[in-house]
Structures are given as structure tokens and as C-alpha cells.
Amino acid sequence: MIVVPANQPLLEVKNLRIEFPTRRGTLVAVNDVSLHIDPGEVLGVVGESGAGKSLTGAAIIGLLEPPGRIAEGQIMLEGRRIDDLPYEEMRRIRGRRIGAIFQDPLTSLNPLYTVSRQLVETIMTHLPLSEKEARARAIELLQEVGIPSAEERVDHYPHQFSGGMRQRVVIALALCAEPRLIIADEPTTALDVSIQAQIISLLKRLCKEHQTAVMLVTHDMGVIAEAADRVAVMYSGRIAEIGPVREVVLNAKHPYTHGLMGSIPHIGHDVDELTQIQGAMPRLTEIPAGCAFNPRCPKVFDRCYHDRPDLQPVEASEVACHLYDAEERRAAAGD
Amino acid sequence: MTDTAVTTTDARPADARTLVKVDDLARYFDVSPPLLNRLIERTGRAVVRAVDGVSFEIGRGETFSLVGESGCGKSTVARLIVGLYRPTDGSIVFDGVDMGQPGARSFRQGVQSRMQMIFQDPYASLNPRWRVTNIIAEPIHARRLLTDKAEVNRRVGELLTQVGLSPKDGEKYPHEFSGGQRQRISIARALAGEPEFLICDEPTSALDVSVQSQILNLMKELQRSFNLTYLFISHDLAVVYHVSTTVGVMYLGRLVEWAETKTLFNRPKHPYTRMLLDAIPDLEMTGRQRVPVAGEVPSPINPPSGCPFHPRCPHANARCAAERPVLRVFDDTHVACHAVEEGRLS
Structure with a gap:
């Protein structure tokens, strides 16, 4: 194996492109997405439905559903390329090195098996433990994720747990083999606010304790603001803006991020009307030329209609917007 | 609404300002296993008290919001008011008419056509x-x-324009529209019946934030133009803060607190309301630590004795476990809590 330099990111995605061949032509759902996550870091990925955030997560764990396929780009985990691995090899990485948490805890657990059976099976697949040891580890994991009287609860079926507890079981399942990376796709969307806070603080704690990296995919800016270290904002399959969480949330640069933040109602802010972004995200079949956000952008100008903006560094973030092109900035400074 | 209007609830004439008055409303659901199972397993009947003794008033042209976690009965209240369920107990008075009155069937139909629901x-x-x-x-x-x-057709075109769509869109089928546009169609359909009272059950929960703001702005605008009254059901406290005049907080089928929006958010009284407010994610990045609510909502089949919140409440004492608190008014807020009543919690 290649020696990994100490400062290398845990996960690196380079120019990822995901395509869906259809009868009416090829749809590009994710286009030229590059990102990296360091050990112990939480990268938030936000965007509206259809922005490509979940597909990016699915591509990383090798669970893209056909006909979706990775058309271009590379995915590197600890310096090793994983996107072109054969199915069996990827299956061993999944669960062992990359864990996954999905939105609906009811569908990610098998209703016919007890929690202990599901945990023990997963542990034994990945770790060289006997059944007895695996069971002990399962109980330990349930305690770690905060399930009371774990020795007893381990033999229960998923339906005997409440929503929040079920999501804890799913997290325990993802943690089984102490993965280096967890892909959490909308882990709190199906939960109530009060339970949401419990799950987020649990994820953050586990991430710090085990130095696990987390890719947190969600549409909820509140969850991002609270849990993420860095944020990538996706729009129409591309990253519109990526940067430290404080920069993105408090000092949004891309007009889309700006609109998105303004459209969230705040408690204590008395506004009669919320900022609204006109229209809706274009369908994959109708992505306009140039910047995909141009039909909805309040600051649109000529170049946006024919040149696609690339990510460029602006202060601490990177932004894909022509407003920050060198000429534009010079013009703004001249005013 | 001004601050003084809240305190004079009892002084003003009953029907002048109030459009909907709900009094001690209850709805129980029988969730018992079949008779044979009950005999074999020797179990009794099981009853879910989905809504249990809820009282509130909605003024004309106002937005009354009900918030609470899933399963607290907020949607059941909405369905009771539109008449999709019959109440087990209590009364609903719409514009001075008791909807539960026997023999008032034809009248009830007349009243019900003045309300519409958005899902x-x-x-x-x-x-x-x-x-x-x-x-x-x-x-x-x-x-x-x-x-x-x-x-x-002309009227449909007008309605489509009012909700921000084009009259030409009438020729299309629902699948040709995005989620936000479909919700606009639902609103247009609700407005078609020329209602005074709209019941909106989580109207924006299925939408993306940028679309949510469009729908919320549209609903506010329509409320102003047609002097509509809303009952707004949501679990999102920030949305509720933005749209409502008055807010009621429900827990396990009971209304634990209701007050004017500002009062409730600035000076929450009930420990549950305080917990809910503390659990909101901090978008301002002030570094405020979100305090997660301990524990989970108990099953409504066997709700805790006394105050339903006492197992999770940090201020609970023996009285809370034994005696059910009733809604009382303390500084403009209706709250059902022994700790507030006894002055243990201000």
C-alpha cells in the first residue's frame, strides 16, 4: 500500500460526474463536484431536493442505483481510489471503512430481525470476533449511543423502539466497525425538533471521540449551522459555494446561498415578507447554459448566460459566481 | 393585534371578534385489539386520547398556530374543526354557532362550507x-x-393568477408541476370555495426552504386581501413565529400553553415550551448551546398521570404526578402548569 502523508484528507472527491442515461438523452445529475473531508471533520452538504447532494453521498459509498453511473472523476479514501473497485471489494469497505445513516430509521432496519441479530451480523462481517464477543460489543454500542437498559433492549425488534431510539440504533449500526467516514443522509429529517437536537449532539460527540469524518447531507440549514465544520452548498448538481460554516451561514457570497439563508424564517426577526428566490430549481432536462442559477438570480448579467462559473477562492470560501471574477471586482472597486 | 387586546378576553362581546371558539374539545380513538384477541389475551380496551380537553379561541383575521411534536394531536384538532371527525366531547363554536348541536345538520353544512383545508x-x-x-x-x-x-373557467383563471400561476396552467395535470406549484394549486382550490377560515395542516413541511418562503409570503398576502382567518398547524417554530398572531403549544393531546406570539416566544412559561424553544437550532451562530429535550414523548395510550409532561419535566413534584393542571391565565398567557401556578417557576 502507498504510504499516506499525514496531511492528506481522509476522503477526496475529484471532478465527480454522475450521469443517468435515458431514452431521451443523458441527464447529468452531478457535475464536476470536488470536495474533501479531513479526519474528525463534519462536512455539511446542503441544497434543495434534486440538487445532487444525496447522489454524491451514494456515489461515495458505492450505492448508486443503476442506470445512474459515475461518468467521470475519482473518489479517494485514505489515498486509495475506491470508485472503480469491484463490487465484492467495495462491499468490504462499506460498513468497515465507510458507515451510512439514512433518513428513515424504519426502512434501514430489518423489521423481522432483532436489533441484536442485525448488530451482531454486521460486527461479525467486519471484525474477527466470536458471536459472544460481538454481542457484548453490540450492547456496548447501544450504550454508547444512549439507549437506556441496553442489555435488555438489544433483543427487541425495531418496531419496539421509538423514532429517536431507532435512529440511535441505526447510528450504532453505522459505528459497528469503527469506520473512518460516515455518510449521514438527512439523519434527522424524520425526527421531531427535540429529538433532532439529541441526535445531532450524539453524532458530534461520536465524531470528536473517534476522529470519524462525517459527510452530513441535509436540506436543513439549522442542522448544518449546528453540526458542520465546513459546508458545501449544491445547486443543480454543482457546488455553488463551499467554505467554513460561519462564513457560509453568516456571510453568504453566492446569490443562491444568500437567498436561501434569507428565506429561512428566524425567531425574533420581525419581517413582514421573507426574502424569496423566484421560481424553482430547473429540472435536469432543462438546465440553462452558463450559470444554472441565472433564471432565478437577482444579480444576473450577460456573462452568466453563456459562461459557466468555476469555483474560485473568495475570502475564506470558494464560490462559483461571476460576481467575484477579477474584472467584476475591479469594476466594483472602481465605483 | 395590540397587547391590551389579549387581557380583555372576557370583557368583549362573545361573537364580535372571535370566529372560532373551541371548548374542552376531546377526541378518543379506540385502538383495542379485536374482541377474540382481548378474550384470549385477557386485555382490556385500549383508547388513545388524541385530543383531551383542548380550549382556545381564534379571532377574525388572525392566524392561530398549533405546535407540538408528532403525535401530540395537533392534526386531530384540525380535523375536528373541519368536521372530518366528530368530537367525543366538548364543543366547537364557529361564528356563534355550535357545530355539535343535534339537528343543526343543515346549518353545520352551511358553516363547513365557509372553511377549507390545505394539506x-x-x-x-x-x-x-x-x-x-x-x-x-x-x-x-x-x-x-x-x-x-x-x-x-374565468374564475379558475383568476384564482390561478392570484396564487401566482398562469391561467394557461389550468390545462395541465398535477404531475407537470413542482411541489411548490402544486401547493399553490391546493391553495387556489381552497380559495375557490370562498372560505373565511382556512385550516392549514403543515402546508410547507414537504417543501424546500426557498419554496417555503414563497408559499408563506403568498399565504400572508392572501390573508390581507381576503381577510382570511388561519388555523396553522406546524412543528417548525420559526415558521410559526413568522406567520402567527397567537400560538398554542400541544403536548400529548393537551394544550399546555397559549398566548400571543411575541409573549409566548419572549416569555415562555410552561417548561415544555421552554424546552422546545431551547431545542431550536441556532442559525445566528451565537454559540448558544442547544439544550436537547431529555427523554421522548410517552405513548398516548397510557399517558402519565397528572400532568402528562411530568416524567420529562425538571420542575416536577409530587403534585404534578397526581393532579392534572388546568389552563389558567398568568400575565397574558394561558398555561397549564402547577409550577407556574405555585410561583415555583416564573
């Missing part, structure tokens, strides 16, 4: 086989508001 899921609430024109025209036909076909 959460715009994918499930529109018939996929109907053209949008027919979907929106249905309440017009049902209430025989217009009979002439050309006039109905």
Missing part, C-alpha cells in the same frame, strides 16, 4: 387524473357558486 403533501392531495382546472373548479361546483361554464 401537507401536495403530491397526495391533488387527483393525478384531473386537470388543474377541474381540481380548482370542484368546490365551485360543489357549492353551486357559479353554473355557467365560461364563468367557472
Whole structure:
């Protein structure tokens, strides 16, 4: 194996492109997405439905559903390329090195098996433990994720747990083999606010304790603001803006991020009307030329209609917007 | 609404300002296993008290919001008010008319046509086989508001324009629209019946934030133009803060606190309301630590004795476990809590 330099990111995605061949032509759902996550870091990925955030997560764990396929780009985990691995090899990485948490805890657990059976099976697949040891580890994991009287609860079926507890079981399942990376796709969307806070603080704690990296995919800016270290904002399959969480949330640069933040109602802010972004995200079949956000952008100008903006560094973030092109900035400074 | 209006609730004439008055409303559901199972397993009947003794008032032109976690009974209250469920107990008075009165059937129908409901899921609430024109025209036909076909079409076009769509969109089918546009169609359909009172059950929960703000702005604008009264059901406290005049907090089928929006958010009284407010994610990045609510909502089949919140409440004592608190008014806030009443919690 290649020696990994100490400062290398845990996960690196380079120019990822995901395509869906259809009868009416090829749809590009994710286009030229590059990102990296360091050990112990939480990268938030936000965007509206259809922005490509979940597909990016699915591509990383090798669970893209056909006909979706990775058309271009590379995915590197600890310096090793994983996107072109054969199915069996990827299956061993999944669960062992990359864990996954999905939105609906009811569908990610098998209703016919007890929690202990599901945990023990997963542990034994990945770790060289006997059944007895695996069971002990399962109980330990349930305690770690905060399930009371774990020795007893381990033999229960998923339906005997409440929503929040079920999501804890799913997290325990993802943690089984102490993965280096967890892909959490909308882990709190199906939960109530009060339970949401419990799950987020649990994820953050586990991430710090085990130095696990987390890719947190969600549409909820509140969850991002609270849990993420860095944020990538996706729009129409591309990253519109990526940067430290404080920069993105408090000092949004891309007009889309700006609109998105303004459209969230705040408690204590008395506004009669919320900022609204006109229209809706274009369908994959109708992505306009140039910047995909141009039909909805309040600051649109000529170049946006024919040149696609690339990510460029602006202060601490990177932004894909022509407003920050060198000429534009010079013009703004001249005013 | 001004601050003084809240304190004088009892002094003003009963029907002048209040459009809906709900008094001690209750709805129980029988969730017992079949008789044979009950005999074999020697278990009794099981009853869910989905709504248990809820009272509140909604003023004309106001937005009353109900918040609470899933399963607290907020949607059941909405369905009781529109008449989709019959109450087990208590009364609903709409514009001075008791809807539960026996023999008032024809009258009830007249009253019910003055309310309309908007549902959460715009994918499930529109018939996929109907053209949008027919979907929106249905309440017009049902209430025989217009009979002439050309006039109905003109009215549908007008409604589509009011909700920000084009009259030409009437020819399309629901699947041709995005989630936000479908919710606009649902709103147009609700408005077609010319209601005074709209019951909105999580109208924006299924939508993306940028679309949510469009729908919330539209709803506010329509409220101003048509002097509509809303009952707004949501679990999102920030949305509730933005839209409501008055907010009620529900827990396990009971209303634990209701007050004018500002009062409730600035000076929450009930420990549950305080917990809910503390659990909101911090978008301002002030570094405020979100305090997660301990524990989970107990099952409504066997709710805790006394105050339903006492097992999770940091201020609970023996009285809370034994005696059920009733709603009382403390500085403009209706709150059901022994700790507030005894002054242990201010």
C-alpha cells in the first residue's frame, strides 16, 4: 500500500460526474463536484431536493442505483481510489471503512430481525470476533449511543423502539466497525425538533471521540449551522459555494446561498415578507447554459448566460459566481 | 393585534371578534385489539386520547398556530374543526354557532362550507387524473357558486393568477408541476370555495426552504386581501413565529400553553415550551448551546398521570404526578402548569 502523508484528507472527491442515461438523452445529475473531508471533520452538504447532494453521498459509498453511473472523476479514501473497485471489494469497505445513516430509521432496519441479530451480523462481517464477543460489543454500542437498559433492549425488534431510539440504533449500526467516514443522509429529517437536537449532539460527540469524518447531507440549514465544520452548498448538481460554516451561514457570497439563508424564517426577526428566490430549481432536462442559477438570480448579467462559473477562492470560501471574477471586482472597486 | 387586546378576553362581546371558539374539545380513538384477541389475551380496551380537553379561541383575521411534536394531536384538532371527525366531547363554536348541536345538520353544512383545508403533501392531495382546472373548479361546483361554464373557467383563471400561476396552467395535470406549484394549486382550490377560515395542516413541511418562503409570503398576502382567518398547524417554530398572531403549544393531546406570539416566544412559561424553544437550532451562530429535550414523548395510550409532561419535566413534584393542571391565565398567557401556578417557576 502507498504510504499516506499525514496531511492528506481522509476522503477526496475529484471532478465527480454522475450521469443517468435515458431514452431521451443523458441527464447529468452531478457535475464536476470536488470536495474533501479531513479526519474528525463534519462536512455539511446542503441544497434543495434534486440538487445532487444525496447522489454524491451514494456515489461515495458505492450505492448508486443503476442506470445512474459515475461518468467521470475519482473518489479517494485514505489515498486509495475506491470508485472503480469491484463490487465484492467495495462491499468490504462499506460498513468497515465507510458507515451510512439514512433518513428513515424504519426502512434501514430489518423489521423481522432483532436489533441484536442485525448488530451482531454486521460486527461479525467486519471484525474477527466470536458471536459472544460481538454481542457484548453490540450492547456496548447501544450504550454508547444512549439507549437506556441496553442489555435488555438489544433483543427487541425495531418496531419496539421509538423514532429517536431507532435512529440511535441505526447510528450504532453505522459505528459497528469503527469506520473512518460516515455518510449521514438527512439523519434527522424524520425526527421531531427535540429529538433532532439529541441526535445531532450524539453524532458530534461520536465524531470528536473517534476522529470519524462525517459527510452530513441535509436540506436543513439549522442542522448544518449546528453540526458542520465546513459546508458545501449544491445547486443543480454543482457546488455553488463551499467554505467554513460561519462564513457560509453568516456571510453568504453566492446569490443562491444568500437567498436561501434569507428565506429561512428566524425567531425574533420581525419581517413582514421573507426574502424569496423566484421560481424553482430547473429540472435536469432543462438546465440553462452558463450559470444554472441565472433564471432565478437577482444579480444576473450577460456573462452568466453563456459562461459557466468555476469555483474560485473568495475570502475564506470558494464560490462559483461571476460576481467575484477579477474584472467584476475591479469594476466594483472602481465605483 | 395590540397587547391590551389579549387581557380583555372576557370583557368583549362573545361573537364580535372571535370566529372560532373551541371548548374542552376531546377526541378518543379506540385502538383495542379485536374482541377474540382481548378474550384470549385477557386485555382490556385500549383508547388513545388524541385530543383531551383542548380550549382556545381564534379571532377574525388572525392566524392561530398549533405546535407540538408528532403525535401530540395537533392534526386531530384540525380535523375536528373541519368536521372530518366528530368530537367525543366538548364543543366547537364557529361564528356563534355550535357545530355539535343535534339537528343543526343543515346549518353545520352551511358553516363547513365557509372553511377549507390545505394539506401537507401536495403530491397526495391533488387527483393525478384531473386537470388543474377541474381540481380548482370542484368546490365551485360543489357549492353551486357559479353554473355557467365560461364563468367557472374565468374564475379558475383568476384564482390561478392570484396564487401566482398562469391561467394557461389550468390545462395541465398535477404531475407537470413542482411541489411548490402544486401547493399553490391546493391553495387556489381552497380559495375557490370562498372560505373565511382556512385550516392549514403543515402546508410547507414537504417543501424546500426557498419554496417555503414563497408559499408563506403568498399565504400572508392572501390573508390581507381576503381577510382570511388561519388555523396553522406546524412543528417548525420559526415558521410559526413568522406567520402567527397567537400560538398554542400541544403536548400529548393537551394544550399546555397559549398566548400571543411575541409573549409566548419572549416569555415562555410552561417548561415544555421552554424546552422546545431551547431545542431550536441556532442559525445566528451565537454559540448558544442547544439544550436537547431529555427523554421522548410517552405513548398516548397510557399517558402519565397528572400532568402528562411530568416524567420529562425538571420542575416536577409530587403534585404534578397526581393532579392534572388546568389552563389558567398568568400575565397574558394561558398555561397549564402547577409550577407556574405555585410561583415555583416564573
